[in-house]
Amino acid sequence: MSKELLEIKNLKTSFRIKDDYYAAVDDVTLTLNKNEVLAIVGESGSGKSALAFSLMGLHNRAKIEGNILFKDNDIANISPSKLSKLRGDEMAMIFQDPLTALNPLMVVGDQISETLLLHTNLSKKKRWEKVIELLNKVGIPRPEHVYDQFPHELSGGMRQRIIIAIAIANNPELLIADEPTTALDVTIQAQILDLIRDLKDSMDAGVILITHDLGVVAEMADRVAVMYAGQIVEIADVHTLFENPLHPYTRSLLNSVPNTAAEQEKLHVIQGIVPSLQNLPRLGCRFAARIPWVDAAAHEENPILHEVKPGHFVRCTCHSQFYFPEESKEDQTHGIS
């Protein structure tokens, strides 16, 4: 589980708004290994999708700086022709909303076949056979019948399976799943997650799983990166993150998912939302405005990720002096043990 597949270095993705550029992803440095699930979590607007789209080279008009190193390519600086060879072949994405990701006017079997046509030399008959095999693999019953159905004739769970079949058609080594189960009910959600896990194991693929659902993180992830306002504020293996979260934002996120009513009473959650792009502070700790009771001197001028234990990184020094206002003095010792 240690072979590095993807290396993201100082990635900055900026959108032009009026006369200026604003970074939705700012100074993101991450690695992903083969056969590893790296979850990216954070509230709405924290930059998760902007990051996923950057990795797939899907932004048309954004300014991309830094490096995205994957299989001897730098996706941040790659030609469109090289990119379209990689996409759908060695890297693929599972989108949040299968209905908008599928072509409503084409039967689903042909949509899977199309990605084979783009990246293989298989004959029409072989492609049909491969599509049936893929439909079986993603758990679609009566695949010969489903091949000729249009997206609107299928349930949400079935459509998501079609998206997954398209994504894995060419055995990608890198799979990016952006909220893959958000639109699905709980039972189907569990089946889709099982499917992604099995596919990862069978293909030895690296998976970046974007979600705001910490239950999904606990079940699926090997490592977790927490994003706030375009930046990674904490990275750790999944056990460390749940057992010993350090960044105030991570602690608040975890507290926002109470297990029982009794526990809920003891929990503390930081109020507020991620600022809009144009209102992001460009200097200093981006989380400072959400924790005004913490001494300003606790924040770094230019917060960086500190490795507090091997593999456990946290941004800014403010975590060491952070406490929830409702906590007693004894509770305030939370932190590195």
Ligand SMILES: Nc1ncnc2c1ncn2[C@@H]1O[C@H](COP(=O)(O)OP(=O)(O)OP(=O)(O)O)[C@@H](O)[C@H]1O
């Ligand atoms: N094309 C764009 N042009 C301008 N701003 C954008 C664009 N795409 C995203 N943004 C802004 O970038 C920030 C990050 O958005 P992003 O969609 O990446 O967040 P997210 O964490 O994926 O949220 P969600 O969970 O709601 O999908 C937001 O402030 C958003 O409004």
